[in-house]
Amino acid sequence: MTLVEIAGSGLAELTCARLLADRGHRVRLAPPRPASHPAGAAGAGAGARPLLLTGPTLELVGRLWGDGLLEGGWPLTHRHARWGSGPSPARFPQPGRAVDGAVLAARMRERLGAGDLSGEPPAWTVTATPGERAAHERTGRRRLLAGTAPVRSPRDQDTARLDCTGLGWVHLTPLGGDTCLVQAMVPGPAGDPAGLLARLLAESALGPRLRRPPRSAVALAAAPRVHLAPAAAPVAGRGGLLVVGAGALRQDPISGTGTAQALRTGILAAAVIDAAAAGTSARALCAHYANRLRTAFHDHLRTCLRLYPAAFGSGAWQDEIDAMRRALRGGAAGTLPGRSDRAVPSPHRSHHPDDLPPRRTRQ
Structure with a gap:
């Protein structure tokens, strides 16, 4: 089967590796990288990555990885929110769990085992860190x-x-x-x-x-962004490339589903590789991958444009709002219809039963 290089230890990359291995593909894992300081790390211990996983994300993690992965996390039952200048905050049920993303990634790696140790070149590389010079469309400076x-x-x-x-x-x-x-x-x-x-x-x-x-x-x-070329099909002498996670698509952390969206990029990347191995055109699959990411990006911008103008009226926030509107106007011709914050789906659901249907989120 296909040999795939997983060039990192992010949750999206490791989830892609899990799905590929389950379908019989050979997976080579990169050595763990030194922990950086992502959101929430300051003051939480060296290498810690506090994450809030809400109900749909918990279900997705359970479907993909089984029980036990989130042991030790702190359980949450509700959310209390006041958006904008409204005087009355609302408290509503929202099951969740606060976890350390670094521990979560380490447990995923442990379940994957050693992976493929051969020295042959991979047919595909999957990465969440395409490099600082990667071309993204960004919508603001926040x-x-x-x-x-x-x-x-x-x-x-x-x-x-x-x-x-x-x-x-x-x-x-x-x-x-x-x-x-x-x-x-x-x-x-x-x-x-x-x-x-x-x-x-x-x-x-x-x-x-x-x-x-x-x-x-x-x-x-933290401004939303999407990679302009997140997928490249294999050509003679060079393997294919798929960018996943925040390197492919970054969204505002306003709905509590950012981790789920990152995992879904890994699901879709595994679907692309699996479908290509079954004979579907890799070039067409890569184009579909890029299109689905851009569609999810535009859907997320529409959600932000319903929320932010209602809450913030300063000139600095107006610049952010205008940047998102310009991105939507510029990409309208290539946008597919859909609902807000739609999950990135698999191109061929029949081949990938672990893919979950999209879920509407609540602010």
Whole structure:
């Protein structure tokens, strides 16, 4: 069967490897890379990657990987949200689990085993890190601020909380014990992430829930983006390439389904490779892959354009809103009809029973 190089240890890459191995393909795993500092890592321990997985994502992980992968995570039962200037926040059931993404990836690798150890060239490479020079379409300059802080009271640690200020939104995710992940979205670069996060907390209703703001924080590029060439078919003397995860498609973390969307890019990449091995045109499959990512990107922008204008009226946020509108106008000719935040589907569902149907998310 096909030999595939998995050139990283991200959740999307490892999920793609799992599906390919289950279908009889040979998978070669790259050595684990040193942990970086993605969203939420500051103050959470070296290499930690706090993630909030909500109901649909939990179901998807269970379908793909079975039981036990999320052991040790902190369970959540509800979400409490106030969007925009509305005076009445809403609390509603939203099952979830706060987990360490680094631990999750390590457990996935362990289940995959050693993989293929041959030295022959792969027919395909799957990666979530196509390089800094990769061509993406970006829609804005906003940043996600993230750090951890101690909660004032260990009670009520089953609820994730969202609030808005004039500058951006703020989100608290309990991590268990007396620790909370603090995240905020602002409309541009932040020279002092911890100071700006403290300001947002002071202006929101969430600040009093913490004993203090995070002492350190990171500011990460967070505007939606899509890779302009996420798939290349194999040609003579060169294997094919599929970009997955955030390297292929990055969305605002406003709906709690970012991890699920990343996993679905891995599902779709496995579907492309499997269908190509069965005789379908690799070039046509790669074109379909790129089209599905762009469709999901445009659907997500429409969701953002329903939410952000209703919450933020500053000039900086208007620039972000205008950037998303320009992206939709520029890509309208190639956009397929669909609903907001639609999951990236498999090109041939009959070959891939693990692919889940898309689910509507709730803010």
